[in-house]
Amino acid sequence: MKKPILVLLCFWIFMCFWSCSKDIDESPDGIISLLPTNNGVSLSYNVKTIKYTRLVNPQDSSILTNSEKTLLVPEIRKANVVFEMDTLGNFAGEIIMLPTEPIYPKNVIGRRVTPENLKVARKEFSSSGINYYNSQDNIISAEPFCQRLANYYVHLSNNLSEEVLLSPQDFDLVMDAWKDAGFHVVDNGPDYSSIKFDLQGGNYSYVLIDRNQQSIVGTAHYKNDGSLISKSTSYIQPETEQNPKKINSFYVTPFKTPFSEVEMEIVIQSELNNINHTTNL
Amino acid sequence: MNFFKCIFFPVFLLLSCLLLNTNVTGQVQERDMVWCNGTSQTSNGWDHFRLEMGFHGFQFDQLLDNQWPNAWGQGVLAGADYIDYRINLRSGSDVLGIGHGFGGIALRYAQHLNSDISAMVLSGVPNQGSFAIGQATLATPNGVSKVSEIIERIESVKLGDNCQDCNVTGLFKSWINTIEGGKDFIGDLSNDSDVILNINKPAYLPTIPYIVLYGTVEDFSLVRMLDTKFSIGDGTELVECQEERIREESKNIENLEIQRTIRNTNGFFANVLGFAGSLLSAGSGSPGAALSAISNYINQETNRIIQEIQAQQEIENELARMLRCQLANQLQEAEWMLMMLDGSFEVTEVFVDMTTQEDIDLCMLDCEMDFSNDPNSIHHCQNWCSQNLVIGEYVTTTVFVAELTNGLLAESEQKLPGSNMVAEIHLPNTNHFQMTSRTQEVLVDEFKDNIFSGALGAAFIVPTN
Numbered sequence: 001m002k003k004p005i006l007v008l009l010c011f012w013i014f015m016c017f018w019s020c021s022k023d024i025d026e027s028p029d030g031i032i033s034l035l036p037t038n039n040g041v042s043l044s045y046n047v048k049t050i051k052y053t054r055l056v057n058p059q060d061s062s063i064l065t066n067s068e069k070t071l072l073v074p075e076i077r078k079a080n081v082v083f084e085m086d087t088l089g090n091f092a093g094e095i096i097m098l099p100t101e102p103i104y105p106k107n108v109i110g111r112r113v114t115p116e117n118l119k120v121a122r123k124e125f126s127s128s129g130i131n132y133y134n135s136q137d138n139i140i141s142a143e144p145f146c147q148r149l150a151n152y153y154v155h156l157s158n159n160l161s162e163e164v165l166l167s168p169q170d171f172d173l174v175m176d177a178w179k180d181a182g183f184h185v186v187d188n189g190p191d192y193s194s195i196k197f198d199l200q201g202g203n204y205s206y207v208l209i210d211r212n213q214q215s216i217v218g219t220a221h222y223k224n225d226g227s228l229i230s231k232s233t234s235y236i237q238p239e240t241e242q243n244p245k246k247i248n249s250f251y252v253t254p255f256k257t258p259f260s261e262v263e264m265e266i267v268i269q270s271e272l273n274n275i276n277h278t279t280n281l
Numbered sequence: 282m283n284f285f286k287c288i289f290f291p292v293f294l295l296l297s298c299l300l301l302n303t304n305v306t307g308q309v310q311e312r313d314m315v316w317c318n319g320t321s322q323t324s325n326g327w328d329h330f331r332l333e334m335g336f337h338g339f340q341f342d343q344l345l346d347n348q349w350p351n352a353w354g355q356g357v358l359a360g361a362d363y364i365d366y367r368i369n370l371r372s373g374s375d376v377l378g379i380g381h382g383f384g385g386i387a388l389r390y391a392q393h394l395n396s397d398i399s400a401m402v403l404s405g406v407p408n409q410g411s412f413a414i415g416q417a418t419l420a421t422p423n424g425v426s427k428v429s430e431i432i433e434r435i436e437s438v439k440l441g442d443n444c445q446d447c448n449v450t451g452l453f454k455s456w457i458n459t460i461e462g463g464k465d466f467i468g469d470l471s472n473d474s475d476v477i478l479n480i481n482k483p484a485y486l487p488t489i490p491y492i493v494l495y496g497t498v499e500d501f502s503l504v505r506m507l508d509t510k511f512s513i514g515d516g517t518e519l520v521e522c523q524e525e526r527i528r529e530e531s532k533n534i535e536n537l538e539i540q541r542t543i544r545n546t547n548g549f550f551a552n553v554l555g556f557a558g559s560l561l562s563a564g565s566g567s568p569g570a571a572l573s574a575i576s577n578y579i580n581q582e583t584n585r586i587i588q589e590i591q592a593q594q595e596i597e598n599e600l601a602r603m604l605r606c607q608l609a610n611q612l613q614e615a616e617w618m619l620m621m622l623d624g625s626f627e628v629t630e631v632f633v634d635m636t637t638q639e640d641i642d643l644c645m646l647d648c649e650m651d652f653s654n655d656p657n658s659i660h661h662c663q664n665w666c667s668q669n670l671v672i673g674e675y676v677t678t679t680v681f682v683a684e685l686t687n688g689l690l691a692e693s694e695q696k697l698p699g700s701n702m703v704a705e706i707h708l709p710n711t712n713h714f715q716m717t718s719r720t721q722e723v724l725v726d727e728f729k730d731n732i733f734s735g736a737l738g739a740a741f742i743v744p745t746n
């Protein structure tokens with residue numbers, strides 16, 4: 001259960017900060033440094049997120065209005081995330097926005113530019129609260145810590161030390177059990193299977209299972225008319241001699257442009273690298 | 282009585298001389314001026330700025346009165362006539378004209394009517410006409426302006442998605458409505474109006490010394506400009522509201538995703554695997570019995586599983602809604618920018634590092650999700666990814682780089698080359714409404730230190746006390 005947790009943690013924790021930036025060196029150290037202890041769990045990584053829209057049919061490009069074409073321009077953000085939790089359940093974390101090279105000239109039409117003093121450059125959180133800082137290290141906003149987020153880290157902490165994997169035969173048995181229970185299961189080649197879930201009002205969802213990872217690696221949600229609501233996938237690139245472990249995630253939701261009524265998709269794509277996870281319990 | 286005469290008359294004479302001297306001195310040291318506001322739709326007027334200049338000690342007599350708005354309500358030419366009328370009525374001489382927006386064009390016409398106007402300062406004036414004003418005042422076949430049509434579309438997207446935007450679109454719409462409401466006179470400023478075409482004929486170019494002040498804003502934001510127009514405080518309420526809303530929205534997305542993640546990682550699939558793991562490790566007998574037990578477990582849990590997936594779907598729906606709202610805001614900004622430019626933007630190719638797009642596995646996963654119900658999806662997806670995957674780390678993307686604007690007028694629309702131009706002064710980070718603002722330091726400094734001081738020529742001197 002370790003991999004999907006990492007994937008979802010990293011991708012979604014970054015989601016809310018992807019529009020910020022700050023100039024610092026990108027080098028997470030991977031040791032407990034935010035809490036006054038050496039015992040606990042520490043997780044750090046760098047994340048790069050790209051948000052853009054893409055055409056469902058590339059030949060529709062010529063139909064788009066100029067303003068709609070500006071939506072195709074990718075927006076890139078990077079951050080360094082550190083999360084630590086001690087054995088007593090106290091935790092602390094920091095998300096620092098990393099510099100991105102100014103790839104675009106100034107005055108590119110359609111790009112949103114946040115005033116410097118209101119731009120979140122760093123977020124600091126602990127068991128007691130969350131603070132948002134700008135690049136001058138002034139607090140922009142502060143709030144009590146969200147219990148839901150705290151629960152999330154507790155779940156994470158519990159699950160990071162677990163690795164439940166069935167043998168391939170036992171896993172096949174589990175997938176057969178889904179079929180036996182009346183669910184529509186499709187084997188999509190040797191590596192993937194999907195399970196269909198019929199929901200209220202005729203809506204339905206597919207869940208894509210990676211048979212090797214024995215985990216959910218994608219979901220797709222549909223309305224009752226068959227139109228896509230959204231789909232999301234996550235993929236872990238295992239560590240090799242040449243490449244360190246990386247986690248890639250993808251979120252897609254459809255969008256019809258208001259002027260030319262061209263079918264497009266909003267895409268948020270993220271890559272996590274330089275992942276350091278240490279457990280000292 | 283003698284004592285009274287002795288004291289009273291000398292004192293009377295002395296006071297009379299002093300008063301007379303002050304009056305004479307005042308007449309000599311006060312410059313006749315016409316401060317020509319733009320229309321209320323596109324200008325906050327010179328009133329506060331004029332007071333500011335008075336606080337700095339500049340001595341001038343404003344020859345226009347509060348009937349000026351009635352005059353410009355009848356168009357530029359009527360406005361010019363009124364300026365001429367007021368100067369004659371007040372016997373103005375050596376008059377320095379200061380114009381903003383509409384007032385600047387009226388002033389340029391007035392200069393040809395009244396020889397007592399001796400110099401002009403044109404701040405944020407659509408000297409070459411305004412493309413944006415044309416788009417906001419000229420009716421399309423639907424009976425409304427092009428800008429109104431665009432706002433209606435954006436409004437419709439936002440309404441459909443229940444987007445919260447600190448009423449930015451509402452304020453934008455109300456601003457454009459006021460411009461459209463005044464199209465009979467503001468339309469004179471359109472880039473292809475007769476008023477603009479005539480005033481730029483060689484014979485009508487300024488025949489007196491003049492200074493052009495043009496403002497620009499880097500990385501322009503419609504929200505920031507609307508803030509300047511509508512905010513009653515320090516002009517940042519709208520921006521702060523919107524940034525706060527975006528932060529709040531991000532937090533909502535985060536909360537939704539945390540719910541989703543917990544469900545995913547500790548949810549139904551993990552539970553089933555956990556149940557199967559403990560069952561199989563305990564040795565449950567034959568594979569058939571294990572299959573039956575796991576199947577029964579799934580059946581028992583079906584309602585909870587469906588609820589979880591349903592909740593996930595609602596979370597995804599909400600996330601998608603928020604993203605569509607962001608795009609609607611982005612489109613609104615882009616549309617207004619394009620409205621100002623009349624095609625004067627550069628198309629530039631930029632190389633963007635999209636490293637993750639080359640990941641074949643990610644492509645496969647993305648594709649597999651599209652064909653979840655198809656056992657042959659693996660073949661479709663292998664073909665699709667091998668043909669369509671972006672190879673290499675960089676992709677080329679096309680961006681439109683805008684000519685700088687002040688939020689209403691492009692830089693080139695504000696400029697007015699001519700043989701009598703004394704200076705062309707750039708006001709950086711100054712939007713159209715800030716071009717008459719007493720709080721815009723760069724503007725105050727230019728008037729105080731360079732224009733009224735005479736540094737740019739005696740024609741612009743305003744005496745100080």
